[in-house]
Amino acid sequence: MAVRVHELAREFGVPSKVVLSTLKDMGEYVKSASSTVEAPVVRRLNDEHGDKLREMGAKKGGAKKAAPKKDAPASTPAPAESAAPSAPPQQESVATESVASESNAPAAPKPGPAAPKPGPAAPKPGPAAPKPGPAAPKPPEADAPASNAPAPGPRPGGPKPGGPRPGPRSGNARPGNNPFSSKQGMQQDRPPRPPAGRGQGQGQGDGAGAPRPGGMPRPNPAMMPKRSAVGGPDARQGGRPGGRPGGGRPGAGNRPGGGGGGAPRPGGGGGFSGPPGRGRGPGGRGGTQGAFGRAGGPPRRGRKSKRAKRQEFDQMQAPAIGGVRVRKGNGETVRVARGASLTDFAEKIGVDAASLVQVLFHLGEMVTATQSVNDETLQILGEELNYNVEVVSPEDEDRELLESFSLEFGEDEGNDADMAPRPPVVTVMGHVDHGKTKLLDALRNANVVAKEAGGITQSIGAYQVTTEVDDTERPITFIDTPGHEAFTAMRARGAQATDIAVLVVAADDGVMPQTVEALNHAQAAGVPIVVAVNKVDKPDADPSKARGQLTEYGLVPEEYGGDTMFVDVSAKSGTGLEQLLEAIVLTADASLDLRANPDQNAEGLAIEAHLDRGRGPVATVIVQRGTLRVGDTIVAGSAFGRVRALLDEFGDSIEEAPPSRPALVLGLTAVPGAGDNFMAVDDDRIARQIAEKREARERNAALAKRSGRRTLEDLMREVEKGETTELLLILKGDSSGSVEALEDSLSQIDVGDEVDLRVIDRGVGAITEANVNLATASNAVIVGYNVRAQGKATEMADREGVQIKYYSVIYQAIEEIEAALKGMLKPIYEEHQLGQAEIREIFRSSKIGNIAGCMVVGGTIRRNAKARLLRDGNVVADNLDLSSLRREKDDVSEVREGFECGLVLRNYGDIKIGDIVESFELREKPRD
Numbered sequence: 001m002a003v004r005v006h007e008l009a010r011e012f013g014v015p016s017k018v019v020l021s022t023l024k025d026m027g028e029y030v031k032s033a034s035s036t037v038e039a040p041v042v043r044r045l046n047d048e049h050g051d052k053l054r055e056m057g058a059k060k061g062g063a064k065k066a067a068p069k070k071d072a073p074a075s076t077p078a079p080a081e082s083a084a085p086s087a088p089p090q091q092e093s094v095a096t097e098s099v100a101s102e103s104n105a106p107a108a109p110k111p112g113p114a115a116p117k118p119g120p121a122a123p124k125p126g127p128a129a130p131k132p133g134p135a136a137p138k139p140p141e142a143d144a145p146a147s148n149a150p151a152p153g154p155r156p157g158g159p160k161p162g163g164p165r166p167g168p169r170s171g172n173a174r175p176g177n178n179p180f181s182s183k184q185g186m187q188q189d190r191p192p193r194p195p196a197g198r199g200q201g202q203g204q205g206d207g208a209g210a211p212r213p214g215g216m217p218r219p220n221p222a223m224m225p226k227r228s229a230v231g232g233p234d235a236r237q238g239g240r241p242g243g244r245p246g247g248g249r250p251g252a253g254n255r256p257g258g259g260g261g262g263a264p265r266p267g268g269g270g271g272f273s274g275p276p277g278r279g280r281g282p283g284g285r286g287g288t289q290g291a292f293g294r295a296g297g298p299p300r301r302g303r304k305s306k307r308a309k310r311q312e313f314d315q316m317q318a319p320a321i322g323g324v325r326v327r328k329g330n331g332e333t334v335r336v337a338r339g340a341s342l343t344d345f346a347e348k349i350g351v352d353a354a355s356l357v358q359v360l361f362h363l364g365e366m367v368t369a370t371q372s373v374n375d376e377t378l379q380i381l382g383e384e385l386n387y388n389v390e391v392v393s394p395e396d397e398d399r400e401l402l403e404s405f406s407l408e409f410g411e412d413e414g415n416d417a418d419m420a421p422r423p424p425v426v427t428v429m430g431h432v433d434h435g436k437t438k439l440l441d442a443l444r445n446a447n448v449v450a451k452e453a454g455g456i457t458q459s460i461g462a463y464q465v466t467t468e469v470d471d472t473e474r475p476i477t478f479i480d481t482p483g484h485e486a487f488t489a490m491r492a493r494g495a496q497a498t499d500i501a502v503l504v505v506a507a508d509d510g511v512m513p514q515t516v517e518a519l520n521h522a523q524a525a526g527v528p529i530v531v532a533v534n535k536v537d538k539p540d541a542d543p544s545k546a547r548g549q550l551t552e553y554g555l556v557p558e559e560y561g562g563d564t565m566f567v568d569v570s571a572k573s574g575t576g577l578e579q580l581l582e583a584i585v586l587t588a589d590a591s592l593d594l595r596a597n598p599d600q601n602a603e604g605l606a607i608e609a610h611l612d613r614g615r616g617p618v619a620t621v622i623v624q625r626g627t628l629r630v631g632d633t634i635v636a637g638s639a640f641g642r643v644r645a646l647l648d649e650f651g652d653s654i655e656e657a658p659p660s661r662p663a664l665v666l667g668l669t670a671v672p673g674a675g676d677n678f679m680a681v682d683d684d685r686i687a688r689q690i691a692e693k694r695e696a697r698e699r700n701a702a703l704a705k706r707s708g709r710r711t712l713e714d715l716m717r718e719v720e721k722g723e724t725t726e727l728l729l730i731l732k733g734d735s736s737g738s739v740e741a742l743e744d745s746l747s748q749i750d751v752g753d754e755v756d757l758r759v760i761d762r763g764v765g766a767i768t769e770a771n772v773n774l775a776t777a778s779n780a781v782i783v784g785y786n787v788r789a790q791g792k793a794t795e796m797a798d799r800e801g802v803q804i805k806y807y808s809v810i811y812q813a814i815e816e817i818e819a820a821l822k823g824m825l826k827p828i829y830e831e832h833q834l835g836q837a838e839i840r841e842i843f844r845s846s847k848i849g850n851i852a853g854c855m856v857v858g859g860t861i862r863r864n865a866k867a868r869l870l871r872d873g874n875v876v877a878d879n880l881d882l883s884s885l886r887r888e889k890d891d892v893s894e895v896r897e898g899f900e901c902g903l904v905l906r907n908y909g910d911i912k913i914g915d916i917v918e919s920f921e922l923r924e925k926p927r928d
């Protein structure tokens with residue numbers, strides 16, 4: 001990645017001290033000629049001073065230093081000619097351009113910024129004459145590469161064929177000369193290697209004509225017969241002994257000394273060819289010669305331990321990608337959990353995670369070893385390493401886990417004859433304040449009153465009501481958490497509890513943004529919708545407006561010839577409720593086949609769960625198939641236990657819960673999450689094992705997430721650079737549903753890319769010391785939703801300066817957090833003009849510099865404001881300060897139009913009569 005100063009100096013053909021001083025001028029502190037310079041600095045050096053340095057080099061000792069480069073083509077003309085007739089002229093141009101291309105080379109591997117900056121010569125295929133410098137010393141070998149000349153290799157030092165990123169991502173569209181391509185850098189299917197052996201094929205055809213430099217260490221015979229190829233073996237060799245420490249990691253086509261190959265080495269190794277006769281140091285990372293080993297010379301013939309030899313052999317087997325050696329697979333399938341980190345993947349394929357980080361870096365992606373990476377990245381990495389990566393979703397994983405116990409979730413047992421009808425499960429959604437809660441209450445109460453006078457329902461998260469349709473009692477299950485947040489959160493977990501959605505639209509308000517959101521969610525889930533036009537009791541109610549509006553979203557009322565049932569209701573006065581229930585039943589009958597096998601082990605979903613002081617973990621489940629009975633052993637997410645009691649929405653004990661029946665379950669060992677599936681199993685042990693495995697998996701996932709968290713130092717660095725600001729939150733709530741709903745809503749807050757919000761932990765129950773601990777460590781804010789801090793947590797939070805915010809209304813929490821995020825945005829300043837003064841006279845003072853005698857020609861000149869100097873309408877100096885502003889002999893803070901004044905621009909003396917001094921202020925602009 002980095003190159004040493006003296007190597008840079010050699011490259012430019014100037015003494016090291018020239019490079020040193022140039023670097024110093026650039027503000028880079030570099031100690032000595034052997035200090036290393038990082039890739040971005042090399043790039044800057046090249047960009048800003050490259051030409052100058054090369055010129056100097058050419059003048060000074062051009063013949064001496066630059067000679068190898070310029071001479072090289074001359075020393076290899078024969079091969080080039082024989083290889084490709086067009087080569088000679090091209091070689092010349094390559095030779096002359098090589099410097100230019102080199103100048104970009106160091107930047108090449110840097111994926112982001114470098115990508116869009118294709119080196120001028122980069123795309124030019126110049127296979128025959130890559131970095132000729134090192135080639136010169138070994139002309140006899142030149143013929144070998146010559147035979148490779150036509151190979152489409154990247155031009156040396158031109159390793160930026162559009163940047164690495166697009167390459168791998170675009171699959172086949174990878175540029176042909178992409179040194180990172182699996183077809184190039186790592187290919188295994190290379191043609192047999194000509195006996196000429198060493199010195200040929202600098203990775204990838206690029207090195208043709210550029211034999212291995214004399215000093216290329218250790219032409220280890222062991223590596224010779226293996227892997228054939230144009231560039232193949234050399235690519236490997238390049239990475240091994242030829243590599244340079246750190247920056248070395250030369251690899252396929254990257255051997256710097258060997259002609260720069262594709263020069264994908266970040267930091268410039270590829271661009272700055274090593275001195276002829278000098279190996280580029282011992283192997284890249286992991287090279288057996290020690291990353292900081294000898295700087296060249298003849299190979300040492302010292303004894304090697306068996307282990308070292310073994311390692312070396314392994315290294316030889318390992319192809320290199322952009323200079324990184326990673327053992328490649330043979331197309332094996334590797335299963336990786338979704339969101340796995342490189343460490344996880346590395347473990348699976350038995351390589352070092354750090355090398356995968358590097359490979360990805362070369363592929364244009366910057367991730368840490370423990371950071372979770374997306375599916376696409378895993379696939380790309382797999383492709384590059386010749387593995388067939390199968391990303392396994394948590395659902396798949398869970399399915400497999402259950403399969404390992406010969407269990408299956410989600411399928412009814414038996415055949416058609418075993419199926420019995422089940423009631424529909426309904427979720428009520430709609431815009432805020434349109435009356436969802438009131439409607440749910442009204443439905444519940446109306447039904448209760450009708451049935452058993454005095455029965456008071458408890459909120460267990462769901463309830464069942466009955467209605468009579470065609471003389472039959474038809475039960476309907478309502479999920480009592482209104483709003484689509486919970487619905488979506490569950491869907492995100494692959495759980496779908498809802499059969500039908502009731503979309504509540506207030507007749508006086510019509511369709512609103514969340515109405516549309518809700519209907520989109522329902523439609524996306526393929527859930528039929530019944531529209532409840534609510535608040536029809538209101539004088540300004542206009543039920544037909546909602547009908548008309550919803551038609552535009554594909555919900556056409558039956559009365560308009562569509563197939564969506566619209567019912568006018570008033571949750572307040574109770575009108576239309578029976579019709580609504582009927583509409584639900586009819587819609588279910590018309591569009592769904594709601595049947596389940598009641599005679600099997602129960603399966604379903606946990607829709608709510610919390611920790612009850614007296615009763616321990618309690619969960620509301622909705623049975624989807626089978627029948628849940630007291631005494632059953634169940635596993636729900638990572639909780640398990642034997643059902644101690646089942647309660648219905650009246651708080652009454654029930655013995656069993658058939659399909660679609662919501663029930664409160666007591667007896668679990670832990671609180672499951674909303675949306676977790678549950679199933680009854682025959683054996684306690686199985687339940688425990690499944691729960692434990694799930695818990696371990698969750699823990700690992702959480703750990704991976706946490707370790708991927710940026711450290712405070714990272715954060716500070718980023719803030720300093722003005723890159724991102726992040727707000728970390730820990731959410732605690734009274735139930736898993738509310739926590740999930742809150743998290744889901746928070747994730748939808750959008751304040752642009754500058755600021756990030758991340759929930760690093762969440763849970764049900766009081767805020768504990770452990771929460772405060774985590775918040776302290778990660779500088780997070782704790783949000784308590786309907787919960788309080790427990791024990792010493794408050795004290796500890798005060799001591800540690802951890803902020804705890806309490807809320808009992810979700811929207812308030814969201815609003816405040818959104819405001820906080822906006823507060824974290826850097827202020828936007830806008831310029832505000834104050835006035836202009838014309839310089840009429842200049843007084844020179846040896847003490848305070850040039851004093852401008854001015855006339856304020858417009859507005860006001862203010863001392864504490866900023867100033868700029870205009871000459872003939874052009875800005876000649878900006879962002880200046882006034883060190884003094886005087887009227888007559890008095891210091892003043894401002895001078896208005898029409899008055900004369902004397903002013904001094906701080907640290908700026910280049911003023912002329914007739915110049916205009918403009919005074920302006922930067923005012924903070926409130927964000928919308």
Ligand SMILES: Nc1nc2c(ncn2[C@@H]2O[C@H](COP(=O)(O)OP(=O)(O)OP(=O)(O)O)[C@@H](O)[C@H]2O)c(=O)[nH]1
Pocket residue numbers: 430431432433434435436437438439482483534535536537538569570571572573
């Ligand atoms: N006049 C009238 N007012 C109603 C009706 N239904 C609900 N309201 C009122 O509308 C307001 C909002 O009702 P909620 O049930 O809280 O609405 P919501 O959709 O659940 O609101 P959020 O929970 O905030 O999303 C309350 O003041 C209700 O009393 C109705 O049918 N007629």
